[in-house]
Amino acid sequence: MNVLINKKQITAYTAILGLTGSLLAGCVSSDKASNANSAANSDPASTAPVKLSYWVAMPADAARSVKSFNEVLFYQELEKKTGVKIDFQHPAIGSETEQFNLMIASGNLPNIIESDFTKYPGGPEKAISDKVLIKLNDVIDKNAPNLKKYLDEHPEIRKDIVTDDGTIYVFPGIGIGNNAVSGGLVLRKDWLDELGLAVPETIDDWTNVLRQFKEKKSAKTPFTIRLNDLNTQLFNGAYGIGYEFYMDQGRVKYGPYEQGYKNYLTQMSAWYKEGLIDPDFATQDAKLLDAKVTNGSAGALFTYIGSGMGKYLNSTPGKDGKFDLVGAPYPVLKKGEEPKFINKPYEYRGGGSAGITPSNKNVAATAKWLDYHYSNEGHMLKSFGVEGQTYNMVSGYPKYSDLILKNPDKLSVGEAMSKYLRVSTPSPGLVGDDRYADQYYVYKQQKEASVTFSKHQKNANDVLLPRVSQTPEEASELSAIMAEVTTYQSEMFLKFIMGAEPITNFDKYTAQLKNMKIERAIAIKQAALDRYNKRK
Template sequence: MIMWQKMKALSVLLLLLLILLVVGCSSNDTAGEQEENIDGEDMELKDPGEVGYPEEITYWTELNASVAQTSQTLNDVGVYQELEKITGTKVDFKHPSGEGTDITEQFNLMIASGQLPDVIEYNWRTVPNGPDQAIESGTIIRLNELIENYAPNLNRYLNENPEVKKMVTTDAGNMYSFPFLRGDEKLMVFMGMMIRQDWLDELDLEKPSTISEWEEVLTAFKNTDFNGNGEQDVIPLLVQPDDIKNIGPFLGAYGIHAQFYNDNGTVKYGSIQPEFKEFLTTMNKWYEDGLLDPDFAAIDTTLLDAKVTNNQLGSLFGYTGGGIGKYMGLMQDRDPEFSLAPTAHPSLKEGEKAATAQRAHPYEGFHSVAISGLAENPEEIVKWLDYAYSEEGHMLFNFGIEGESYDMIDGYPTYSEEITNNPDGLPMSDALGKYIRASYGGPLVQDVRYVEQYLELPEQQEAVEIWGETAENEINMPPTTLNADESEEYSSIMSDLDTYYDEMLVRFIMGEEPLGHFDNFVETLKGMGIERAIELQQAALDRYMER
């Protein structure tokens, strides 16, 4: 297992080196051609009144799973069919196959090939060497002047929301993409802990709010035969390694984040703090006591669904829609008593709040669109992309086509039964995927009225409130960016370090690595360069605060 992970890490590193070489060469070869696009200030800008919509563009983007249930391409989706009628622009969508790392590898290979479409939708904030280097190399273009002149709707929004504008601008002052923006705080909370409320009611227990209360509830779950099969097969809790690493349910009780966090302006790495050992001690105890799912380190969606629907799983970390909504729907006919309720991320002491939980920023980089350096008509493309930020485009991208996917009722865009009670039996997420983009991101401002209807269950609406109250998130890092040199050095450090970290996290929890070796773990991380990575993150945070 270790050897395979090292080989995989090596292959990723070699791929990144190939990208750097190819992009560097292409930068030299096309420096003269791209010079005006790179510095932006020397661009010869057309009169906005003379700029129309493009006749056609090529557009690279992942095909969301909810869209793929009913469509082969985004051309089949209502929002883009209507957009073509309005603008006359024909779009040739290029959809990479697979998901996760598959998409990342295909993106990297496309960039390395130099064969770029007009626009590319990706998380440009996290690309190797950062968005500033992507602009300098000619891979994408700087958008500041183009947005100011040809994107009046987005430009207005950013000027009215300076904190968001700060997020979408690099330390060097470059704007590099048309962003996916969450337009309301209710849209920023969508993941958290949930528990079987019907089981709590059967045992006459309250929702747990502290680590000790959680242990009492989980123990009671373990010792109760809820599914009536005469076996002790209840799994009290499932929290997966990525949940611990990226969000930290239960970890916030100890005042830290597993990864980099902001301690009053000082960047720290939570997993080398003494509090992380306390957290691991609790998780190891829960694992040894049978409170934590023995499959927590290697579970897929199929197995998770089976454990929930077979009345085995008592609590888990998940989404408002893909967790509470999904399982309440699946169990509605099978077990009418089934109820998943949201719980606050726990603290150590009654009345305290966890230091962190899931709360997204208005902008994080996902599903944002950059214009490639090979695009021949950037002004027209900017105007086309800006339509989504107009009043009409906002309605189209968030609600679809009036009279089909929504109706205006007392001034409120109300989803039709085509969405809420689909005649083909599609769940709401897939029905929305036939018409809109707001349900999974894209170059737009997400409307809170979308989520008010998508989260139709009282338990889902309660989740947003409870998880939002929990998520003070004063220690969470803002959406900083590393510069080119920092990004290369940081990637070199974290590639091997993350592989080692992921393995050791599981080994500590499962007891395969004694917690007495925690100090050795910390020293190994330091030897692998975690302190230098902290310095790089500190520099990025300092620059962000000075933007």
């Protein structure tokens, strides 16, 4: 199924974006630029010349072709348009958290830090009290008309990026688009076709398919997966429980403490005992999993549309040239039910958000520069680049050029996007444009999987715990409780599935969780949710 946007969808999409003017107009020259609000109030060039330091982790795709974001076309063009010079500081890949902590401890802060401050120890409030971030309410009101307009028109996003007392602390990465779910369950479509099987929807369907793969296709590991991926939103949702904290009609619950978790573990244990789940799931790495997919040992897996499906479809024709993949909907227990527990990202991505630090002596200029990311022109530049170079307008639709889709330096689509744009990972501004996703997914099977995985993404809002924040005291207590709970829960998860612990001991397991104060942890989350619901 092709997800190219028709005219009605474009109209709706532009309305959702909440920015004046057509996104389809492309990047006009700076002397003709028209942002969402008055150009006189939002023109970032009026503050030049300014030099700012900017700490941000380098995505792996970008690191393969550039040493700094200063080499990325988007930022080069942004400097030309604004006159603002950015000195990027990138931590070494793999040591981002360590380097972030060292930077905060040193007190030697750059002017801008891009990070996920929802994960800051003690929460965003603590980042402000630690003098790592400044409050942005007045700054945005005076210097960021594009972001201000978006937040005024999308109060649910504003609610997500403020502390409980209403303080805005970042310029956020905001998700848009109708196909936000980037990963899910994938099967060998050629095997399904050969065996006359439909794509599974229910748990019973999955049991039948995996048995057929084992018996009739001699699959040694019918369903292969890695531990971290199994312990996420997948089969658990069929049993009405989340894999961690979630929301049930306004009440916070912890999935592994619920009775539905017992039913989920019972099914996973049965599959494992029958040889339907990869026996190596707890220890195997990505390389071993890839090998099982490509050599025909496995017929189903969890993977991502871009990095997984694209890789396999590109490099694995199969012995008979019939290798094919298909995405399956998130599983349910009974046919006709709609899934709710889906790996849908938050609209406020958390990661890819930029905070201004107290070391910044050019706060107004910085805010105007960041605000450009939320303008029509800024969104097009960040997501599609320069017309005639990285994209061309075709019937009002920005089509990536061969520099992106068929890169002459043999870069993958993701790598080429990372070299020239800032679109493949969350970053300040709007992310997840459907027109980007439709082209990032090169294969028809990827486009179809994107639609399948995201079909019921709105249902996730019923169970997805909002981005609540604990007080520093609560955060400290919660961290101590969950460190013990998570370790125990992870150990018992493996024991139950592998049969080392009988399911009949489930009540003893939940009693131990209670002893570890899981109910206090739930109460802390509930208090945070109650405060979140009062935010304005």
